[in-house]
Amino acid sequence: MLPATESTLAFGVGVVTHLLYFNRGEHHLHPQHYPLAFALASIAATGLLLFRHGLELSQAVRIVGSLGFYFVAGLYSSLLVYRQFLHPLNKFPGPLGSRISGLFLSVGFRNADSAVQYRRLHEKYGDFVRVGSSDLSIIHPKGVTAIYGAGSPCIKGDAYDATEPLRSLHSFRDRQAHDNRRRVWSSAFGDSALRGYEKRIRRYRDELIAAFAETKGKPINVTQWFNNYSFDVVGDLAFGQSFDMLENNSNHWAVQLLAEGFAPLAYSLPTWLFRLAQCIPGATKDWFRFLDFCRGRMLHRIQTKPEIPDITSTLLRPLAGKQPSPEDLNLLVGESQDTTATTLSSIIYQLCSHPEQLEQIRQLVAPFMTDPSGDVPSEKIAHIDHLNGVIYEALRLHPPVPAIILRKTPPEGLMIDDVFVPGNTSVFCPQYVLGRSSAIYENPEEFIPERWYSRAELVKEKSAFAPFLYGAYGCIGRPLAMMNLRSTVARLVTTFDISFGESEDGSGFEGKSTNHFLWCPGDLNVSFTKREVQ
Numbered sequence: 001m002l003p004a005t006e007s008t009l010a011f012g013v014g015v016v017t018h019l020l021y022f023n024r025g026e027h028h029l030h031p032q033h034y035p036l037a038f039a040l041a042s043i044a045a046t047g048l049l050l051f052r053h054g055l056e057l058s059q060a061v062r063i064v065g066s067l068g069f070y071f072v073a074g075l076y077s078s079l080l081v082y083r084q085f086l087h088p089l090n091k092f093p094g095p096l097g098s099r100i101s102g103l104f105l106s107v108g109f110r111n112a113d114s115a116v117q118y119r120r121l122h123e124k125y126g127d128f129v130r131v132g133s134s135d136l137s138i139i140h141p142k143g144v145t146a147i148y149g150a151g152s153p154c155i156k157g158d159a160y161d162a163t164e165p166l167r168s169l170h171s172f173r174d175r176q177a178h179d180n181r182r183r184v185w186s187s188a189f190g191d192s193a194l195r196g197y198e199k200r201i202r203r204y205r206d207e208l209i210a211a212f213a214e215t216k217g218k219p220i221n222v223t224q225w226f227n228n229y230s231f232d233v234v235g236d237l238a239f240g241q242s243f244d245m246l247e248n249n250s251n252h253w254a255v256q257l258l259a260e261g262f263a264p265l266a267y268s269l270p271t272w273l274f275r276l277a278q279c280i281p282g283a284t285k286d287w288f289r290f291l292d293f294c295r296g297r298m299l300h301r302i303q304t305k306p307e308i309p310d311i312t313s314t315l316l317r318p319l320a321g322k323q324p325s326p327e328d329l330n331l332l333v334g335e336s337q338d339t340t341a342t343t344l345s346s347i348i349y350q351l352c353s354h355p356e357q358l359e360q361i362r363q364l365v366a367p368f369m370t371d372p373s374g375d376v377p378s379e380k381i382a383h384i385d386h387l388n389g390v391i392y393e394a395l396r397l398h399p400p401v402p403a404i405i406l407r408k409t410p411p412e413g414l415m416i417d418d419v420f421v422p423g424n425t426s427v428f429c430p431q432y433v434l435g436r437s438s439a440i441y442e443n444p445e446e447f448i449p450e451r452w453y454s455r456a457e458l459v460k461e462k463s464a465f466a467p468f469l470y471g472a473y474g475c476i477g478r479p480l481a482m483m484n485l486r487s488t489v490a491r492l493v494t495t496f497d498i499s500f501g502e503s504e505d506g507s508g509f510e511g512k513s514t515n516h517f518l519w520c521p522g523d524l525n526v527s528f529t530k531r532e533v534q
Protein backbone atom coordinates (compact mmCIF):
# COMPACT_ATOMS: atom_id res chain seq x y z
CA MET A 1 0.00 0.00 0.00
CA LEU A 2 1.30 3.47 -0.97
CA PRO A 3 1.71 5.98 1.92
CA ALA A 4 -0.92 8.75 1.91
CA THR A 5 1.62 11.50 1.12
CA GLU A 6 2.84 9.77 -2.04
CA SER A 7 -0.65 8.95 -3.27
CA THR A 8 -1.83 12.52 -2.59
CA LEU A 9 1.21 13.87 -4.36
CA ALA A 10 0.60 11.67 -7.43
CA PHE A 11 -3.06 12.73 -7.41
CA GLY A 12 -2.01 16.40 -7.16
CA VAL A 13 0.44 16.04 -10.05
CA GLY A 14 -2.45 14.61 -12.09
CA VAL A 15 -4.64 17.63 -11.25
CA VAL A 16 -1.87 20.09 -12.07
CA THR A 17 -1.10 18.29 -15.36
CA HIS A 18 -4.71 18.72 -16.37
CA LEU A 19 -5.00 22.34 -15.29
CA LEU A 20 -1.68 23.61 -16.61
CA TYR A 21 -1.24 21.41 -19.65
CA PHE A 22 -4.27 19.56 -21.01
CA ASN A 23 -6.67 22.37 -20.17
CA ARG A 24 -4.68 24.86 -22.26
CA GLY A 25 -4.08 24.97 -26.00
CA GLU A 26 -4.51 22.10 -28.44
CA HIS A 27 -3.37 18.52 -27.87
CA HIS A 28 -4.95 16.57 -30.71
CA LEU A 29 -2.02 16.27 -33.11
CA HIS A 30 0.03 13.53 -31.44
CA PRO A 31 -2.27 11.70 -29.01
CA GLN A 32 -0.11 8.57 -29.23
CA HIS A 33 2.66 10.46 -27.41
CA TYR A 34 0.73 10.54 -24.13
CA PRO A 35 0.27 6.82 -23.47
CA LEU A 36 3.83 6.37 -24.72
CA ALA A 37 5.21 8.98 -22.30
CA PHE A 38 3.18 7.39 -19.48
CA ALA A 39 4.56 3.94 -20.28
CA LEU A 40 8.15 5.24 -20.50
CA ALA A 41 7.83 7.14 -17.20
CA SER A 42 6.46 3.99 -15.54
CA ILE A 43 9.35 1.88 -16.85
CA ALA A 44 11.90 4.50 -15.73
CA ALA A 45 10.35 4.73 -12.25
CA THR A 46 10.30 0.93 -11.91
CA GLY A 47 13.98 0.82 -12.93
CA LEU A 48 14.85 3.49 -10.36
CA LEU A 49 13.13 1.57 -7.57
CA LEU A 50 14.82 -1.67 -8.65
CA PHE A 51 18.37 -0.51 -9.15
CA ARG A 52 18.67 2.60 -7.00
CA HIS A 53 16.55 1.58 -4.05
CA GLY A 54 17.06 -2.20 -4.33
CA LEU A 55 13.35 -3.09 -4.21
CA GLU A 56 11.98 -6.44 -5.43
CA LEU A 57 10.43 -6.32 -8.93
CA SER A 58 6.90 -7.10 -7.65
CA GLN A 59 7.21 -4.38 -5.02
CA ALA A 60 8.48 -1.81 -7.53
CA VAL A 61 5.70 -2.64 -10.01
CA ARG A 62 3.07 -2.32 -7.28
CA ILE A 63 4.34 1.09 -6.19
CA VAL A 64 4.65 2.45 -9.73
CA GLY A 65 1.20 1.01 -10.58
CA SER A 66 -0.32 2.78 -7.56
CA LEU A 67 1.41 6.07 -8.36
CA GLY A 68 0.20 5.79 -11.95
CA PHE A 69 -3.33 5.06 -10.77
CA TYR A 70 -3.42 8.13 -8.48
CA PHE A 71 -1.91 10.32 -11.20
CA VAL A 72 -4.57 9.28 -13.72
CA ALA A 73 -7.29 9.57 -11.06
CA GLY A 74 -6.13 13.14 -10.30
CA LEU A 75 -6.00 14.06 -13.96
CA TYR A 76 -9.48 12.74 -14.78
CA SER A 77 -11.07 13.99 -11.53
CA SER A 78 -9.83 17.46 -12.37
CA LEU A 79 -11.10 17.12 -15.94
CA LEU A 80 -14.52 15.87 -14.82
CA VAL A 81 -14.98 18.51 -12.12
CA TYR A 82 -13.83 21.29 -14.43
CA ARG A 83 -16.05 20.25 -17.32
CA GLN A 84 -19.06 19.51 -15.15
CA PHE A 85 -18.99 22.57 -12.86
CA LEU A 86 -16.48 25.21 -13.92
CA HIS A 87 -16.34 25.23 -17.72
CA PRO A 88 -17.26 28.57 -19.36
CA LEU A 89 -19.64 26.72 -21.69
CA ASN A 90 -21.76 25.49 -18.78
CA LYS A 91 -24.25 28.31 -19.32
CA PHE A 92 -25.26 26.64 -22.61
CA PRO A 93 -27.83 23.83 -22.50
CA GLY A 94 -27.27 20.36 -23.96
CA PRO A 95 -27.25 16.67 -23.07
CA LEU A 96 -25.52 16.17 -19.71
CA GLY A 97 -23.00 13.67 -21.11
CA SER A 98 -21.83 16.19 -23.73
CA ARG A 99 -20.44 18.37 -20.96
CA ILE A 100 -17.90 15.65 -20.28
CA SER A 101 -17.12 14.58 -23.84
CA GLY A 102 -18.27 14.77 -27.44
CA LEU A 103 -17.94 10.98 -27.46
CA PHE A 104 -21.29 10.85 -25.72
CA LEU A 105 -22.98 11.99 -28.96
CA SER A 106 -20.63 9.95 -31.19
CA VAL A 107 -22.17 6.80 -29.73
CA GLY A 108 -25.61 8.17 -30.60
CA PHE A 109 -24.50 8.77 -34.20
CA ARG A 110 -23.99 5.07 -34.87
CA ASN A 111 -26.70 5.20 -37.56
CA ALA A 112 -24.78 7.97 -39.34
CA ASP A 113 -27.72 10.36 -38.95
CA SER A 114 -26.01 13.23 -37.12
CA ALA A 115 -27.79 16.01 -39.09
CA VAL A 116 -31.23 14.71 -38.08
CA GLN A 117 -30.06 14.31 -34.50
CA TYR A 118 -28.70 17.86 -34.32
CA ARG A 119 -32.14 19.00 -35.43
CA ARG A 120 -33.75 17.12 -32.53
CA LEU A 121 -31.22 18.58 -30.12
CA HIS A 122 -31.99 22.12 -31.28
CA GLU A 123 -35.73 21.49 -31.01
CA LYS A 124 -35.16 20.48 -27.41
CA TYR A 125 -32.48 22.95 -26.26
CA GLY A 126 -32.77 26.04 -28.51
CA ASP A 127 -30.38 27.99 -30.73
CA PHE A 128 -27.14 27.17 -28.87
CA VAL A 129 -26.54 23.55 -27.90
CA ARG A 130 -23.45 22.24 -26.14
CA VAL A 131 -22.58 19.08 -28.05
CA GLY A 132 -19.16 18.41 -26.54
CA SER A 133 -16.98 19.67 -23.71
CA SER A 134 -15.83 22.64 -25.82
CA ASP A 135 -18.25 22.36 -28.74
CA LEU A 136 -21.36 24.36 -29.61
CA SER A 137 -23.87 23.72 -32.37
CA ILE A 138 -25.48 27.05 -33.28
CA ILE A 139 -28.60 27.82 -35.31
CA HIS A 140 -29.05 31.44 -34.27
CA PRO A 141 -30.02 33.36 -37.47
CA LYS A 142 -26.96 35.62 -37.10
CA GLY A 143 -24.60 32.72 -36.38
CA VAL A 144 -23.51 31.92 -39.94
CA THR A 145 -22.17 35.42 -40.69
CA ALA A 146 -20.52 35.74 -37.29
CA ILE A 147 -18.75 32.39 -37.63
CA TYR A 148 -18.07 31.98 -41.37
CA GLY A 149 -18.52 35.50 -42.80
CA ALA A 150 -15.72 37.43 -44.53
CA GLY A 151 -14.82 39.47 -41.44
CA SER A 152 -15.14 36.64 -38.93
CA PRO A 153 -12.23 36.23 -36.51
CA CYS A 154 -12.88 32.46 -36.29
CA ILE A 155 -10.32 30.03 -37.68
CA LYS A 156 -10.81 26.48 -38.94
CA GLY A 157 -11.26 23.96 -36.13
CA ASP A 158 -8.92 21.14 -35.14
CA ALA A 159 -10.76 18.59 -37.32
CA TYR A 160 -8.91 20.01 -40.34
CA ASP A 161 -5.71 18.55 -38.84
CA ALA A 162 -7.07 15.01 -39.20
CA THR A 163 -4.66 14.11 -42.02
CA GLU A 164 -1.72 16.32 -40.95
CA PRO A 165 1.04 16.44 -42.26
CA LEU A 166 -0.90 15.91 -45.53
CA ARG A 167 -2.56 19.19 -46.42
CA SER A 168 -4.99 20.30 -49.11
CA LEU A 169 -6.38 23.76 -49.81
CA HIS A 170 -9.36 22.72 -47.71
CA SER A 171 -7.36 21.75 -44.65
CA PHE A 172 -5.04 24.76 -44.17
CA ARG A 173 -5.89 26.24 -40.78
CA ASP A 174 -3.39 29.04 -41.00
CA ARG A 175 -5.15 31.91 -42.79
CA GLN A 176 -2.06 33.19 -44.62
CA ALA A 177 -1.06 29.72 -45.84
CA HIS A 178 -4.64 29.10 -46.94
CA ASP A 179 -4.87 32.42 -48.80
CA ASN A 180 -1.60 31.72 -50.63
CA ARG A 181 -2.79 28.29 -51.78
CA ARG A 182 -6.23 29.67 -52.63
CA ARG A 183 -4.70 32.23 -55.02
CA VAL A 184 -3.20 29.34 -56.99
CA TRP A 185 -6.56 27.58 -57.10
CA SER A 186 -8.53 30.71 -58.06
CA SER A 187 -7.05 30.76 -61.54
CA ALA A 188 -8.40 27.25 -62.10
CA PHE A 189 -11.94 28.47 -61.42
CA GLY A 190 -11.98 31.74 -63.38
CA ASP A 191 -14.43 32.43 -66.24
CA SER A 192 -12.25 31.40 -69.16
CA ALA A 193 -11.15 28.18 -67.43
CA LEU A 194 -14.82 27.36 -66.76
CA ARG A 195 -15.73 27.76 -70.42
CA GLY A 196 -13.15 25.13 -71.27
CA TYR A 197 -14.41 22.77 -68.56
CA GLU A 198 -17.94 23.18 -69.89
CA LYS A 199 -16.81 21.79 -73.24
CA ARG A 200 -15.09 18.85 -71.58
CA ILE A 201 -18.13 18.09 -69.40
CA ARG A 202 -20.56 17.96 -72.34
CA ARG A 203 -19.29 14.58 -73.45
CA TYR A 204 -20.27 13.01 -70.11
CA ARG A 205 -23.64 14.74 -70.08
CA ASP A 206 -24.26 13.21 -73.52
CA GLU A 207 -23.36 9.79 -72.10
CA LEU A 208 -25.70 10.30 -69.15
CA ILE A 209 -28.59 11.31 -71.41
CA ALA A 210 -27.92 8.36 -73.73
CA ALA A 211 -27.86 5.94 -70.79
CA PHE A 212 -31.17 7.32 -69.46
CA ALA A 213 -32.74 7.14 -72.94
CA GLU A 214 -31.79 3.48 -73.20
CA THR A 215 -33.79 2.62 -70.08
CA LYS A 216 -37.03 3.48 -71.98
CA GLY A 217 -38.82 4.51 -68.83
CA LYS A 218 -37.69 1.56 -66.69
CA PRO A 219 -36.95 3.03 -63.24
CA ILE A 220 -33.28 3.51 -62.38
CA ASN A 221 -31.51 4.54 -59.19
CA VAL A 222 -30.53 8.14 -59.94
CA THR A 223 -28.37 8.44 -56.84
CA GLN A 224 -25.91 5.96 -58.36
CA TRP A 225 -26.21 7.38 -61.87
CA PHE A 226 -25.49 10.95 -60.80
CA ASN A 227 -22.51 9.63 -58.87
CA ASN A 228 -21.31 7.92 -62.05
CA TYR A 229 -21.71 11.17 -63.96
CA SER A 230 -20.06 13.43 -61.37
CA PHE A 231 -17.06 11.20 -60.79
CA ASP A 232 -16.49 10.77 -64.52
CA VAL A 233 -16.60 14.54 -64.89
CA VAL A 234 -14.09 15.19 -62.14
CA GLY A 235 -11.85 12.33 -63.25
CA ASP A 236 -11.67 14.10 -66.59
CA LEU A 237 -11.17 17.59 -65.14
CA ALA A 238 -8.53 16.48 -62.65
CA PHE A 239 -6.69 13.73 -64.52
CA GLY A 240 -7.81 14.11 -68.13
CA GLN A 241 -9.32 10.64 -67.84
CA SER A 242 -12.72 9.56 -66.53
CA PHE A 243 -13.40 6.72 -64.08
CA ASP A 244 -15.59 4.94 -66.69
CA MET A 245 -18.38 4.84 -64.15
CA LEU A 246 -21.08 5.86 -66.65
CA GLU A 247 -19.98 3.04 -68.89
CA ASN A 248 -19.99 0.43 -66.11
CA ASN A 249 -22.76 1.89 -63.94
CA SER A 250 -20.81 1.07 -60.81
CA ASN A 251 -18.20 2.64 -58.58
CA HIS A 252 -14.59 2.54 -59.73
CA TRP A 253 -12.52 0.70 -57.08
CA ALA A 254 -10.73 3.93 -56.13
CA VAL A 255 -14.04 5.76 -55.67
CA GLN A 256 -15.21 2.87 -53.49
CA LEU A 257 -12.07 3.20 -51.35
CA LEU A 258 -12.77 6.88 -50.99
CA ALA A 259 -16.34 6.23 -49.87
CA GLU A 260 -15.08 3.76 -47.26
CA GLY A 261 -12.44 6.26 -46.12
CA PHE A 262 -15.20 8.80 -45.42
CA ALA A 263 -17.31 6.34 -43.39
CA PRO A 264 -15.77 7.07 -39.93
CA LEU A 265 -16.62 10.76 -40.32
CA ALA A 266 -20.23 9.83 -39.56
CA TYR A 267 -19.52 9.63 -35.83
CA SER A 268 -18.03 13.10 -35.33
CA LEU A 269 -15.18 11.57 -33.38
CA PRO A 270 -12.83 13.93 -31.59
CA THR A 271 -9.78 14.65 -33.75
CA TRP A 272 -7.37 13.12 -31.21
CA LEU A 273 -9.21 9.79 -31.38
CA PHE A 274 -9.28 9.91 -35.15
CA ARG A 275 -5.54 10.46 -35.22
CA LEU A 276 -4.93 7.79 -32.61
CA ALA A 277 -6.81 5.30 -34.80
CA GLN A 278 -4.42 6.19 -37.63
CA CYS A 279 -1.56 4.77 -35.53
CA ILE A 280 -3.09 1.30 -35.74
CA PRO A 281 -1.07 -0.54 -38.40
CA GLY A 282 -3.11 -1.01 -41.56
CA ALA A 283 -5.96 1.26 -40.39
CA THR A 284 -5.30 3.84 -43.10
CA LYS A 285 -4.00 1.58 -45.84
CA ASP A 286 -7.06 2.11 -48.06
CA TRP A 287 -6.72 5.86 -47.74
CA PHE A 288 -3.08 5.70 -48.86
CA ARG A 289 -3.99 3.34 -51.71
CA PHE A 290 -6.40 5.99 -52.87
CA LEU A 291 -3.78 8.73 -52.64
CA ASP A 292 -1.33 6.51 -54.54
CA PHE A 293 -3.97 6.05 -57.21
CA CYS A 294 -4.34 9.86 -57.49
CA ARG A 295 -0.58 10.26 -57.66
CA GLY A 296 -0.35 7.64 -60.43
CA ARG A 297 -3.07 9.26 -62.51
CA MET A 298 -1.51 12.66 -61.98
CA LEU A 299 1.87 11.47 -63.26
CA HIS A 300 0.16 9.97 -66.29
CA ARG A 301 -1.77 13.18 -66.87
CA ILE A 302 1.34 15.36 -66.68
CA GLN A 303 2.85 13.44 -69.57
CA THR A 304 -0.06 14.36 -71.85
CA LYS A 305 -1.15 17.82 -72.95
CA PRO A 306 -4.91 18.15 -73.26
CA GLU A 307 -6.44 20.01 -76.20
CA ILE A 308 -8.84 21.88 -73.91
CA PRO A 309 -7.17 22.82 -70.59
CA ASP A 310 -8.45 20.91 -67.54
CA ILE A 311 -8.17 21.86 -63.87
CA THR A 312 -4.73 20.34 -63.62
CA SER A 313 -3.44 22.50 -66.51
CA THR A 314 -4.46 25.65 -64.67
CA LEU A 315 -3.24 24.41 -61.29
CA LEU A 316 0.11 23.39 -62.71
CA ARG A 317 0.87 26.71 -64.35
CA PRO A 318 1.30 28.84 -61.20
CA LEU A 319 2.92 25.92 -59.39
CA ALA A 320 5.74 26.33 -61.93
CA GLY A 321 6.24 22.66 -62.60
CA LYS A 322 5.48 21.45 -59.07
CA GLN A 323 2.61 19.00 -58.73
CA PRO A 324 -0.55 19.61 -56.74
CA SER A 325 -0.43 17.52 -53.54
CA PRO A 326 -2.27 14.17 -53.62
CA GLU A 327 -4.43 15.60 -50.85
CA ASP A 328 -5.48 18.42 -53.19
CA LEU A 329 -6.49 15.83 -55.74
CA ASN A 330 -8.37 13.90 -53.11
CA LEU A 331 -10.22 17.11 -52.29
CA LEU A 332 -11.07 17.60 -55.92
CA VAL A 333 -12.11 14.04 -56.56
CA GLY A 334 -13.82 13.23 -53.31
CA GLU A 335 -15.47 16.06 -51.55
CA SER A 336 -16.41 18.20 -54.50
CA GLN A 337 -18.02 15.51 -56.60
CA ASP A 338 -20.27 13.91 -54.06
CA THR A 339 -21.77 17.35 -53.52
CA THR A 340 -22.68 17.87 -57.18
CA ALA A 341 -24.10 14.36 -57.46
CA THR A 342 -26.28 14.64 -54.34
CA THR A 343 -27.56 18.04 -55.46
CA LEU A 344 -28.64 16.61 -58.81
CA SER A 345 -30.43 13.79 -56.98
CA SER A 346 -32.12 16.27 -54.62
CA ILE A 347 -33.33 18.40 -57.53
CA ILE A 348 -34.81 15.37 -59.32
CA TYR A 349 -36.39 14.20 -56.05
CA GLN A 350 -38.04 17.61 -55.58
CA LEU A 351 -39.14 17.82 -59.23
CA CYS A 352 -40.75 14.36 -59.05
CA SER A 353 -42.48 15.42 -55.83
CA HIS A 354 -43.64 18.67 -57.49
CA PRO A 355 -44.44 17.88 -61.15
CA GLU A 356 -45.81 21.41 -61.66
CA GLN A 357 -42.29 22.76 -60.93
CA LEU A 358 -40.83 20.37 -63.46
CA GLU A 359 -43.25 21.64 -66.10
CA GLN A 360 -42.51 25.25 -65.21
CA ILE A 361 -38.74 24.86 -65.62
CA ARG A 362 -39.23 22.94 -68.84
CA GLN A 363 -41.26 25.84 -70.27
CA LEU A 364 -38.67 28.35 -69.12
CA VAL A 365 -35.58 26.63 -70.49
CA ALA A 366 -37.08 25.19 -73.71
CA PRO A 367 -36.62 28.41 -75.77
CA PHE A 368 -32.87 28.25 -75.11
CA MET A 369 -32.41 24.63 -76.15
CA THR A 370 -31.72 25.49 -79.76
CA ASP A 371 -28.36 23.81 -80.30
CA PRO A 372 -28.69 20.69 -82.53
CA SER A 373 -26.57 18.78 -79.98
CA GLY A 374 -29.44 19.19 -77.51
CA ASP A 375 -27.08 20.77 -74.98
CA VAL A 376 -27.14 24.32 -73.67
CA PRO A 377 -24.27 26.47 -72.38
CA SER A 378 -24.98 27.42 -68.79
CA GLU A 379 -24.53 31.14 -69.47
CA LYS A 380 -27.59 31.12 -71.75
CA ILE A 381 -29.84 29.98 -68.90
CA ALA A 382 -28.00 31.43 -65.90
CA HIS A 383 -30.47 34.35 -65.75
CA ILE A 384 -33.56 32.13 -65.31
CA ASP A 385 -34.50 32.97 -61.74
CA HIS A 386 -36.85 30.07 -61.30
CA LEU A 387 -34.23 27.53 -62.35
CA ASN A 388 -31.77 29.03 -59.86
CA GLY A 389 -34.55 29.06 -57.27
CA VAL A 390 -35.15 25.32 -57.76
CA ILE A 391 -31.43 24.64 -57.25
CA TYR A 392 -31.29 26.80 -54.11
CA GLU A 393 -34.40 25.18 -52.65
CA ALA A 394 -32.88 21.74 -53.21
CA LEU A 395 -29.68 22.94 -51.52
CA ARG A 396 -31.65 24.46 -48.64
CA LEU A 397 -33.63 21.31 -47.89
CA HIS A 398 -30.82 18.85 -48.68
CA PRO A 399 -27.50 20.61 -48.08
CA PRO A 400 -24.65 18.35 -49.28
CA VAL A 401 -22.52 19.42 -46.27
CA PRO A 402 -25.35 19.25 -43.74
CA ALA A 403 -23.85 19.41 -40.28
CA ILE A 404 -20.34 20.08 -39.05
CA ILE A 405 -18.15 22.71 -40.71
CA LEU A 406 -15.94 23.37 -37.73
CA ARG A 407 -14.55 26.73 -36.71
CA LYS A 408 -12.85 27.93 -33.53
CA THR A 409 -13.66 31.21 -31.82
CA PRO A 410 -10.76 33.64 -31.18
CA PRO A 411 -9.23 33.64 -27.66
CA GLU A 412 -11.18 36.77 -26.71
CA GLY A 413 -14.50 35.11 -27.60
CA LEU A 414 -17.21 36.04 -30.09
CA MET A 415 -20.52 37.89 -29.84
CA ILE A 416 -23.40 36.36 -31.80
CA ASP A 417 -26.14 38.96 -31.59
CA ASP A 418 -26.33 39.43 -27.82
CA VAL A 419 -24.88 36.04 -26.84
CA PHE A 420 -21.24 35.78 -25.80
CA VAL A 421 -19.47 32.60 -26.97
CA PRO A 422 -16.25 32.08 -24.97
CA GLY A 423 -12.84 31.97 -26.65
CA ASN A 424 -11.36 28.79 -28.16
CA THR A 425 -14.78 27.16 -28.48
CA SER A 426 -15.37 24.79 -31.40
CA VAL A 427 -18.47 26.06 -33.18
CA PHE A 428 -20.52 25.09 -36.20
CA CYS A 429 -23.87 25.97 -37.77
CA PRO A 430 -25.59 22.85 -39.20
CA GLN A 431 -27.05 23.87 -42.58
CA TYR A 432 -29.58 21.05 -42.49
CA VAL A 433 -31.12 22.39 -39.28
CA LEU A 434 -30.91 26.03 -40.41
CA GLY A 435 -32.54 25.16 -43.73
CA ARG A 436 -35.63 23.90 -41.92
CA SER A 437 -35.83 26.58 -39.25
CA SER A 438 -38.94 28.73 -39.02
CA ALA A 439 -36.82 31.49 -37.46
CA ILE A 440 -35.09 31.79 -40.84
CA TYR A 441 -37.72 30.76 -43.42
CA GLU A 442 -41.46 31.20 -43.73
CA ASN A 443 -43.01 27.72 -44.32
CA PRO A 444 -39.59 26.05 -44.15
CA GLU A 445 -40.87 22.58 -45.06
CA GLU A 446 -42.36 23.79 -48.35
CA PHE A 447 -40.52 23.79 -51.66
CA ILE A 448 -40.98 27.37 -52.92
CA PRO A 449 -38.33 28.41 -55.50
CA GLU A 450 -39.86 31.93 -55.68
CA ARG A 451 -38.52 32.68 -52.20
CA TRP A 452 -35.12 33.24 -53.86
CA TYR A 453 -36.28 35.95 -56.29
CA SER A 454 -39.86 37.28 -56.25
CA ARG A 455 -41.00 36.38 -52.73
CA ALA A 456 -38.08 37.57 -50.62
CA GLU A 457 -40.40 37.91 -47.61
CA LEU A 458 -40.24 34.08 -47.30
CA VAL A 459 -36.57 34.31 -46.30
CA LYS A 460 -36.24 36.05 -42.95
CA GLU A 461 -32.42 35.87 -42.69
CA LYS A 462 -30.67 35.43 -46.02
CA SER A 463 -27.16 35.23 -44.54
CA ALA A 464 -28.08 31.92 -42.86
CA PHE A 465 -28.32 30.21 -46.26
CA ALA A 466 -24.78 29.03 -46.97
CA PRO A 467 -24.70 25.59 -48.61
CA PHE A 468 -21.45 26.60 -50.36
CA LEU A 469 -20.41 28.66 -47.36
CA TYR A 470 -18.94 32.08 -48.01
CA GLY A 471 -16.02 34.15 -46.84
CA ALA A 472 -12.35 33.24 -47.14
CA TYR A 473 -12.98 29.49 -46.97
CA GLY A 474 -16.15 29.38 -49.10
CA CYS A 475 -16.50 26.87 -51.93
CA ILE A 476 -14.17 27.74 -54.77
CA GLY A 477 -16.01 25.33 -57.08
CA ARG A 478 -19.38 27.06 -56.74
CA PRO A 479 -19.45 28.54 -60.29
CA LEU A 480 -18.46 25.18 -61.76
CA ALA A 481 -21.10 23.38 -59.72
CA MET A 482 -23.85 25.86 -60.63
CA MET A 483 -22.89 25.72 -64.30
CA ASN A 484 -23.05 21.93 -64.32
CA LEU A 485 -26.30 21.80 -62.31
CA ARG A 486 -28.13 24.30 -64.54
CA SER A 487 -27.16 22.70 -67.84
CA THR A 488 -27.75 19.14 -66.65
CA VAL A 489 -31.18 19.93 -65.19
CA ALA A 490 -32.18 21.87 -68.33
CA ARG A 491 -31.13 18.97 -70.53
CA LEU A 492 -32.91 16.36 -68.40
CA VAL A 493 -36.24 18.15 -68.16
CA THR A 494 -36.38 18.97 -71.86
CA THR A 495 -35.33 15.49 -73.00
CA PHE A 496 -37.43 13.33 -70.67
CA ASP A 497 -40.73 12.95 -68.91
CA ILE A 498 -39.56 12.32 -65.38
CA SER A 499 -41.46 10.70 -62.52
CA PHE A 500 -40.93 8.44 -59.51
CA GLY A 501 -40.69 4.76 -60.47
CA GLU A 502 -43.79 2.65 -59.88
CA SER A 503 -42.95 1.42 -56.38
CA GLU A 504 -41.06 4.58 -55.37
CA ASP A 505 -42.62 7.05 -52.92
CA GLY A 506 -39.42 8.99 -52.24
CA SER A 507 -39.38 8.14 -48.53
CA GLY A 508 -36.06 6.27 -48.62
CA PHE A 509 -34.27 9.20 -50.26
CA GLU A 510 -34.17 11.07 -46.95
CA GLY A 511 -35.15 8.21 -44.65
CA LYS A 512 -32.23 5.99 -45.63
CA SER A 513 -29.73 8.79 -46.09
CA THR A 514 -26.54 9.01 -44.04
CA ASN A 515 -24.11 11.77 -43.21
CA HIS A 516 -20.33 11.28 -43.35
CA PHE A 517 -19.41 14.98 -43.34
CA LEU A 518 -21.03 14.85 -46.79
CA TRP A 519 -24.66 13.85 -47.10
CA CYS A 520 -25.37 10.53 -48.88
CA PRO A 521 -29.02 10.16 -49.90
CA GLY A 522 -30.74 6.78 -50.04
CA ASP A 523 -31.64 5.16 -53.37
CA LEU A 524 -34.17 6.98 -55.56
CA ASN A 525 -35.82 5.07 -58.39
CA VAL A 526 -36.92 7.38 -61.16
CA SER A 527 -38.36 6.74 -64.58
CA PHE A 528 -37.03 8.72 -67.60
CA THR A 529 -39.12 8.45 -70.77
CA LYS A 530 -37.90 10.25 -73.87
CA ARG A 531 -40.34 13.00 -74.83
CA GLU A 532 -41.84 12.90 -78.29
CA VAL A 533 -41.81 16.67 -78.85
CA GLN A 534 -38.95 18.75 -77.56
Ligand code: HEM
Nearest residue numbers: 169170336339340343400401467468469473475476477481
Ligand atom coordinates in the same frame (compact mmCIF):
# COMPACT_ATOMS: atom_id res chain seq x y z
C1 HEM B 1 -23.34 21.56 -55.07
C2 HEM B 1 -22.05 21.46 -55.07
C3 HEM B 1 -21.11 21.90 -53.97
C4 HEM B 1 -21.39 22.27 -52.67
C5 HEM B 1 -22.73 22.35 -51.97
C6 HEM B 1 -20.11 22.60 -52.05
C7 HEM B 1 -19.96 23.03 -50.74
C8 HEM B 1 -18.76 23.39 -50.17
C9 HEM B 1 -18.60 23.82 -48.81
C10 HEM B 1 -19.72 23.93 -47.78
C11 HEM B 1 -17.29 24.10 -48.61
C12 HEM B 1 -16.63 24.56 -47.31
C13 HEM B 1 -16.16 23.34 -46.55
C14 HEM B 1 -15.36 23.64 -45.31
O1 HEM B 1 -14.99 24.79 -45.04
O2 HEM B 1 -15.05 22.66 -44.60
C15 HEM B 1 -16.60 23.84 -49.86
C16 HEM B 1 -15.26 24.00 -50.06
C17 HEM B 1 -14.62 23.67 -51.23
N1 HEM B 1 -15.20 23.22 -52.40
FE1 HEM B 1 -17.14 22.92 -52.72
N2 HEM B 1 -19.12 22.42 -52.98
C18 HEM B 1 -19.68 22.01 -54.17
C19 HEM B 1 -19.04 21.72 -55.35
C20 HEM B 1 -17.69 21.85 -55.56
C21 HEM B 1 -17.01 21.59 -56.82
C22 HEM B 1 -17.68 21.15 -58.11
C23 HEM B 1 -15.68 21.81 -56.60
C24 HEM B 1 -14.52 21.67 -57.52
C25 HEM B 1 -14.46 20.92 -58.59
C26 HEM B 1 -15.53 22.23 -55.19
C27 HEM B 1 -14.33 22.53 -54.60
C28 HEM B 1 -14.20 22.99 -53.31
C29 HEM B 1 -12.92 23.34 -52.72
C30 HEM B 1 -11.57 23.25 -53.41
C31 HEM B 1 -13.18 23.78 -51.41
C32 HEM B 1 -12.18 24.26 -50.36
C33 HEM B 1 -12.10 25.76 -50.44
C34 HEM B 1 -11.18 26.36 -49.41
O3 HEM B 1 -10.99 25.82 -48.33
O4 HEM B 1 -10.66 27.45 -49.73
N3 HEM B 1 -16.77 22.25 -54.62
N4 HEM B 1 -17.53 23.40 -50.80
